[in-house]
Amino acid sequence: MLSFRIEGGHRLKGDIIPQGAKNEALQIVCAVLLTPEPVTIHNIPDIRDVNKLIELLGDMGVVVEKLSSSSYRFTAKDIDLNYLESDAYRLKGSALRGSIMVLGPLLARFGKSRIPKPGGDKIGRRRLDTHFLGFEKLGAKFNYDPQNGFYNIDASNLQGCYMLLDEASVTGTANILMAAVLSKGTTTIYHAACEPYIQQLCKMLNRMGAKISGIGSNLLTIEGVDYLKGTEHTMLPDMIEIGSFIGMAAMTQSEITIKNAGVEHLGIIPETFRRLGIRLDIKGDDIYIPAQEHYEIDTFIDGSIMTVSDHPWPGFTPDLLSIVLVTAVQAKGTVLIHQKMFESRLFFVDKLIEMGSQIILCDPHRATVIGLNRAIPLRGIRMTSPDIRAGVSLLIAAMSAKGVSIIDNAEQIDRGYQQIDTRLRNLGAVIERIDGSK
Known part of the structure; x- marks a missing residue:
């Protein structure tokens, strides 16, 4: 069994090119x-x-x-x-x-x-x-x-x-x-x-x-x-990987430029992350995310709690809801994540709760995230990747956490993310592949 060992707390810096979709x-x-x-x-x-x-x-x-x-x-x-x-x-x-x-x-x-x-x-x-x-x-x-x-x-x-x-x-x-x-x-x-x-x-x-x-x-x-x-x-750049890198930059307080991002094909994705309070600048076909100490979740016009939900294109893709959820963990404010399409995709939040997140799993389709605003750091734990997107969400949490985390069943992440450990190490992450059976 393949596992990732992640030492959290390291800020990333540099350019990264998304894989094909x-x-x-x-x-x-x-x-x-x-x-x-x-x-x-x-x-x-x-x-x-x-x-x-x-x-x-x-x-x-x-x-x-x-x-x-x-x-x-x-x-x-x-x-x-x-x-x-x-x-x-x-x-x-x-x-x-x-x-x-x-x-x-x-x-x-x-x-x-x-x-x-x-x-x-x-x-x-x-x-x-x-x-x-x-x-x-x-x-x-x-x-x-x-x-x-x-x-x-x-x-x-x-x-x-x-x-x-x-x-x-x-x-x-x-x-x-x-x-x-x-x-x-x-x-x-x-x-x-x-x-x-x-x-x-x-x-x-x-x-x-x-x-x-x-x-x-x-x-x-x-x-x-x-x-x-x-x-x-x-083929186009992978919009799911691009969204993952935006969330990763925010959670780890990192300065990242996503090169050749195919911006014209991203639809509502950049604006959704902006509504989480994440600053990002689009420069030509590149996306620059500056290092942010804090980011604050927006509210609706009447002051009510913002909801992020999945919709058919040109609505928000369901593949990025797990990323939005984990990114909101260290934001200031509260957001309701509504995953309409799949009834088991939010079940990985139990691991985020074990790491110290404040999340209420309302039912199989909805979770409320109460942002910590970095008042409390997440703590490293051992966990298992249930699917591709949840696996990367746990990876993002681990990179922002205090201490060492192990993610078992990392083959799931490899199904959707190309040489992710090597590419993140090039940005300054401390991550290695290990034999999780030992």
Whole structure:
């Protein structure tokens, strides 16, 4: 078991460049299955979830060429559909949540696919209904085998249609979109997700020859085409990592510049952290966070306690609520964190309370943070990372705490953050990887 050992209380200083966007990578990498021609992708993050997905594509017959540390060329000319019947595919696919994203491209290009029930974070129920209902409206037929946990899908005659999604799911929208681009006729997706990652996927598919309109809105229209060609694509910086660095700078009283942050794609994220009292200056495409001794949480106009909650884009992303929560721990003031989407994502606050935070977990979806305003330092403890975002939140708490903390199950953090210990050490953090079983 991998663990991080963190000596808290050290201020950071310097520049850091965010990795490529994890959530974009999981759909963009799968889109290479839509064409037999080469597709070159740049700024791919070197993280566990993406690396496992690339490995899975290689096992399926995709020729994978690593051009540099963050650039790959994929050629999906000869796909071995028999691999989908193997035990190896069942084991790898079920361990990786991103494996669900191969469905849309395989259905579009080959008319059939199968997939084991995917894995991923243990943050509560993460249903796949949006994906499957969308495929069914396009004409796919499903058969779930409870004996081996496989979904078998026949999509030999996909037809464009109108659909109203039951939720604005990012992965659901991406998967349906990739199935629709090679379907016959016109598909209209209403209540579609419109995150920058979906916009990136749409633009990439259009360069490949797809006909998608309405990009950036929640109403997408796709005119099916017969063939997609190869292309070249560069992924956005990871907005979740950028938000994590903003919160980390505030909690550790550090002076950090986030370089090449893709500011125009961050939406409401910078303003949300400003409402926590964090000063940040946007200089071109960089974000400068000065060292702050104190920061004060804003209130609503009538003086009531501010609430930060998650919403579909362009609202605040649920992936940053854990970061906002931990950042508020040492602020002046009180904030209510409302995590609407996942019912288990706030359960890590028990560790923050053990470290000395003042947090009331109201129910599985809401927590009230009463800021300490640095009157009391957090204390280092041993804890376990339950998921990617909670893991980084605990890491931020540990870096601001007095004493030494151990974070077990640090593999969860590696799933979403590229070489995080090395990059933070370059800023002055005292963090090392250890064998947590000893």
